[in-house]
Amino acid sequence: MTEKIGLKKDELSNRNIIILLSALFVLLIYGTVVFGLKAIWIALVSYIAAVIVEWTFAKIRKKKMGLSFLITPLIFALMMPVTMDLWIVAVGSAFGVFFGKMIFGGQGKNIFNPALVGVLFVTVSFPLQMNTRWLNPETDLVSAVTPLISLNRALPMDYSLMDLLLGQVPGVIGETFRLGILVLGLLLILLKVIDWRIPLSLIGTLFVITAIGNLVLPDNFVDPVYSLLVGGLMFAAFFVATDPVSMPLKSWGRVVYGVGIALLTVIIRNFATFPEGLTFSIVIMNAIAPLIDNLFTKEEVKEEETHEFES
Numbered sequence: 001m002t003e004k005i006g007l008k009k010d011e012l013s014n015r016n017i018i019i020l021l022s023a024l025f026v027l028l029i030y031g032t033v034v035f036g037l038k039a040i041w042i043a044l045v046s047y048i049a050a051v052i053v054e055w056t057f058a059k060i061r062k063k064k065m066g067l068s069f070l071i072t073p074l075i076f077a078l079m080m081p082v083t084m085d086l087w088i089v090a091v092g093s094a095f096g097v098f099f100g101k102m103i104f105g106g107q108g109k110n111i112f113n114p115a116l117v118g119v120l121f122v123t124v125s126f127p128l129q130m131n132t133r134w135l136n137p138e139t140d141l142v143s144a145v146t147p148l149i150s151l152n153r154a155l156p157m158d159y160s161l162m163d164l165l166l167g168q169v170p171g172v173i174g175e176t177f178r179l180g181i182l183v184l185g186l187l188l189i190l191l192k193v194i195d196w197r198i199p200l201s202l203i204g205t206l207f208v209i210t211a212i213g214n215l216v217l218p219d220n221f222v223d224p225v226y227s228l229l230v231g232g233l234m235f236a237a238f239f240v241a242t243d244p245v246s247m248p249l250k251s252w253g254r255v256v257y258g259v260g261i262a263l264l265t266v267i268i269r270n271f272a273t274f275p276e277g278l279t280f281s282i283v284i285m286n287a288i289a290p291l292i293d294n295l296f297t298k299e300e301v302k303e304e305e306t307h308e309f310e311s
Contacts, residue, residue, distance in 0.1 A: 012244060016193045017067045023184040024074045024239065030180060031173035034137045035082040039173045043077040045086045046093040050076070053097040057106065068107050072097060075115040075239060078174025079232065079279075080122075083133040083142055092122040112286045113243045119279050131275070134170035146170045148231035149275045151222045164229040174239075175232040185238030197251060199237040201258030203228060209266050220270055233265070236278045246286040250296040257292060260285045 012020065032039040050073035058065045076093050096118020104110040123130045132144040147159050147169050159169050167176035175181075189196045207228055213221030228234070241247065241261055248257050261281045268277025 012068055012071075012193075014067055016191075017071065019191055019193050020188065020239075021070055021074065023188060024071070024078065024174070026184060027078055027174045027177060027180065027235075028074065030167065030177045031078065031082075034167050034176065035135055035173060038082045039077075041086060042080050042082065042084060042089050042173065043074060045089045046073040046077040046080075049073070049090040049093040050097045053094050053102060057102045061106070063106070066107065072101065072115045075174075076118045078235070078239075079115065079119045079172050081130065081133060081172050082135050084122075084129055088122060088126055088129060092118040094118075095121045108245055110245055111290075112283055113240060113246045116240065116279055116283050116286075120283055123274070123279060136170045137168055143170065146230070146275070147226075148269075151226055151230050152269060152275050157226070161225075161229065164226075172232060175235040178229055178234045181234040181238060185234070188238065194238065194242040195247075195251075195254055197254040198241050198247060198258040201255045202237045202241060202262050203233065205259045205262035206233065206266060209262065213266070213270070221266075222270070227269075231269075231276045232278050236261075236282060240278075241282050241285075246289060248289045248292045248296075250293055253289075253292040253296045257285055257289060260288075 028039065028043055047070075051069065054065055054069045057063075073093050076096055077089070080089060080092075096114045096116070099121075100112050100114030100117030101107065101110045133142050134144065134146050135142050145155065147157065147164060148171075149155070150157050163169050164176075165179040167178065167180075169176055185194070185199060188194045189199075207224050210221055210227045211224035214224055232240075237258075241258065248254050261278070264281035264284060265277040268274060268280055274280070
């Protein structure tokens with residue numbers, strides 16, 4: 001999300017924060033239309049919990065709160081199912097900001113995406129609420145099945161591609177309007193708010209691997225087109241994996257980063273217990289992002305030394 005790629009990790013500029021927040025609020029509004037006013041309450045509670053933590057640390061450290069504090073609680077809220085209990089939302093949002101951001105020193109110093117830290121905590125600590133209570137906006141019934149679960153378990157897919165694109169399906173608040181996510185994501189790339197390398201490498205790699213797997217092991221790998229349009233792949237590719245603080249600095253490092261997220265996601269989706277592997281995959285790649293940067297930095301040094309020797 002930095003305008004100059006590969007220089008240093010930094011916070012988003014105020015311009016980019018406003019643009020990114022505008023895109024996220026579009027998804028929140030659409031999610032509210034689809035799932036109801038509970039989506040607004042989830043976002044509000046997430047903000048209150050996150051701001052309390054951020055404000056407390058700002059007072060203790062005598063630092064100002066920049067606009068960037070507005071992003072984490074909104075992303076966290078958009079990754080919650082609308083059926084989530086509000087007290088769990090508060091705990092998860094506060095946990096993510098505290099353990100994913102503030103204990104590292106605040107914005108710009110965190111290793112992991114703080115919103116994902118909160119989502120991961122909720123997923124592991126409250127699996128029943130997070131993985132089995134999905135509201136179907138067409139019927140207003142709550143079930144334990146989403147399009148991703150149906151696809152992974154070879155259950156009948158009752159949703160058309162248009163349903164998946166327009167968001168009239170069960171899922172978390174911000175992931176179902178995939179056509180809107182794609183349009184907004186491309187707009188963010190054109191405005192140089194996010195780096196195109198990560199979403200392209202992530203989405204492209206997952207599609208290619210799933211397509212090959214579907215040809216070789218059709219019982220284990222699902223349809224490659226549908227695999228892109230279920231779960232939180234699109235939302236994570238454009239709005240989560242592109243976090244400027246937790247992603248690699250180097251251009252090719254970001255390609256490796258996106259490929260790594262895709263590989264881990266395919267493995268978890270097709271062979272692990274959890275139906276969606278993006279949260280785990282991005283957190284794991286956050287952890288090794290410095291190693292990826294170090295690898296490409298060493299390669300650049302070697303190339304420079306070789307060039308100087310030849311000269």
